Amino acid sequence: MAATNPKIDMAHTAIVIKSTGSWYTLSDLATGERAEARIRGRLRLRGTRSTNPVVVGDVVDYESDESGGPAITRVHERRNYMIRRSPNLSRESHIIAANIDQALLVVTLDFPVTNCEFIDRFLVTAEAYKIPVTIVLNKCDLYTEAYGEQFAAFLQTYGQAGYPVLAISARNPADVGEVRALLRGRTTLVSGNSGVGKSTLIRAVEPTAELRTGDISDATGKGRHTTTFSQMYPLADGGYIIDTPGIKGFGLIDIAPDEVCRYFPDLFRYAPDCQFYNCTHTHEPRCAVIDAVARGDIGESRYISYLKILDEDSKYRK
Numbered sequence: 001m002a003a004t005n006p007k008i009d010m011a012h013t014a015i016v017i018k019s020t021g022s023w024y025t026l027s028d029l030a031t032g033e034r035a036e037a038r039i040r041g042r043l044r045l046r047g048t049r050s051t052n053p054v055v056v057g058d059v060v061d062y063e064s065d066e067s068g069g070p071a072i073t074r075v076h077e078r079r080n081y082m083i084r085r086s087p088n089l090s091r092e093s094h095i096i097a098a099n100i101d102q103a104l105l106v107v108t109l110d111f112p113v114t115n116c117e118f119i120d121r122f123l124v125t126a127e128a129y130k131i132p133v134t135i136v137l138n139k140c141d142l143y144t145e146a147y148g149e150q151f152a153a154f155l156q157t158y159g160q161a162g163y164p165v166l167a168i169s170a171r172n173p174a175d176v177g178e179v180r181a182l183l184r185g186r187t188t189l190v191s192g193n194s195g196v197g198k199s200t201l202i203r204a205v206e207p208t209a210e211l212r213t214g215d216i217s218d219a220t221g222k223g224r225h226t227t228t229f230s231q232m233y234p235l236a237d238g239g240y241i242i243d244t245p246g247i248k249g250f251g252l253i254d255i256a257p258d259e260v261c262r263y264f265p266d267l268f269r270y271a272p273d274c275q276f277y278n279c280t281h282t283h284e285p286r287c288a289v290i291d292a293v294a295r296g297d298i299g300e301s302r303y304i305s306y307l308k309i310l311d312e313d314s315k316y317r318k
């Protein structure tokens, strides 16, 4: 596309590798050069209520003019994205990253405790947007025998749900090698609560990635917030990894109550055997889902998350 204004260069195409909300770091797709860009004019995305119009992983066109510096002029259509409801802004959503091949959800049994409902909300969103997830159960070096039962229950629950679980320690080089193999040649979003070891793991997988890790206070088990922006790092073996700020809550968006079940693969599998075709799996007689929970074929925590999502998200719906 030819530039009409002689002060403006030809449009370039780049991938967004960092976003602060007002500045975007671009990596030019042709030259690999970096540029710090702003958004030109009133760049809006059709049909989204997202608080962030340009996100890490976006492919964008940009121009550099002599006065204003580089500016993003267009966002290419997204292949997919991971999204959540903005905290305290129930009608708005926040896109975490776009154009991703898979997500790693880093969780911990302890130090800090990752709560099951958070995990399940993340998984539901990933199902809805068709993003494959591997659960990385980190800090296994800290789980003494006292955690044995909890550890086994975790593997069983998410195994039954069909999610691969990698039990690792980011401090164990062999484990890190397994994660590295999983990432090769793909764009991977790394998500999870603050303090679970996302940055530590990324740095172990890709030592060229310059990111900061926070110390965890043993007394409180709370990690300090050290990652404030999503950032994408190229991998030496090919592919990209996206480090995200620790997420506390995970609000779901745009999922109707009668659709929630289909995003719980372990529940949905039994739904055809319910007596009523429109069974909500909450109170109905001869509900195959409730029976499967009672038999232990569905993790109880998964069923509780399902009920909570049905109940609590109803107030956000139209």
Ligand SMILES: Nc1nc2c(ncn2[C@@H]2O[C@H](COP(=O)(O)OP(=O)(O)O)[C@@H](O)[C@H]2O)c(=O)[nH]1
Residues within 6 Å of the ligand: 138, 139, 140, 141, 142, 168, 169, 170, 171, 192, 193, 194, 195, 196, 197, 198, 199, 200, 201, 212, 213, 214, 215, 216, 223, 226, 227, 246
């Ligand atoms: N014992 C142990 N500590 C870890 C492990 N992974 C990370 N940590 C520590 O947990 C704290 C938080 O890690 P960080 O990578 O900043 O977490 P993030 O907030 O998810 O990015 C740091 O003190 C890390 O050294 C692990 O596998 N085992």
Ligand SMILES: [Mg+2]
Residues within 6 Å of the ligand: 198, 199, 200, 212, 213, 226, 227, 244, 246
């Ligand atoms: Mg971090």
Ligand SMILES: [Zn+2]
Residues within 6 Å of the ligand: 271, 274, 275, 279, 280, 281, 282, 284, 286, 287, 288, 289, 290
């Ligand atoms: Zn049912």
